[in-house]
Amino acid sequence: MSLSKRKRGLLREYVNYTCESCKKHEDKVGELEPHRIRPNDEGGTYEHRNIKMCCKKCHDIFSSAQRMARGIQ
Numbered sequence: 001m002s003l004s005k006r007k008r009g010l011l012r013e014y015v016n017y018t019c020e021s022c023k024k025h026e027d028k029v030g031e032l033e034p035h036r037i038r039p040n041d042e043g044g045t046y047e048h049r050n051i052k053m054c055c056k057k058c059h060d061i062f063s064s065a066q067r068m069a070r071g072i073q
């Protein structure tokens with residue numbers, strides 16, 4: 001399951017096009033991506049409360065932190 005373009009757009013609007021992690025605007029960091037707080041393989045869905053909108057850089061950091069936490073490199 002992935003997020004529709006429309007829903008992604010609404011979520012971006014909801015956070016004022018600003019990364020929830022580093023607080024930088026899309027103008028500077030590019031289009032925000034939905035990061036699932038609880039990952040896909042642990043049953044995490046694209047529900048609003050499971051999503052943090054963040055820039056690619058922060059998304060990469062979150063994703064690798066999650067992988068490391070689970071012992072997967």
Ligand SMILES: [Zn+2]
Pocket residue numbers: 019020021022023024029054055056057058059
């Ligand atoms: Zn960021």
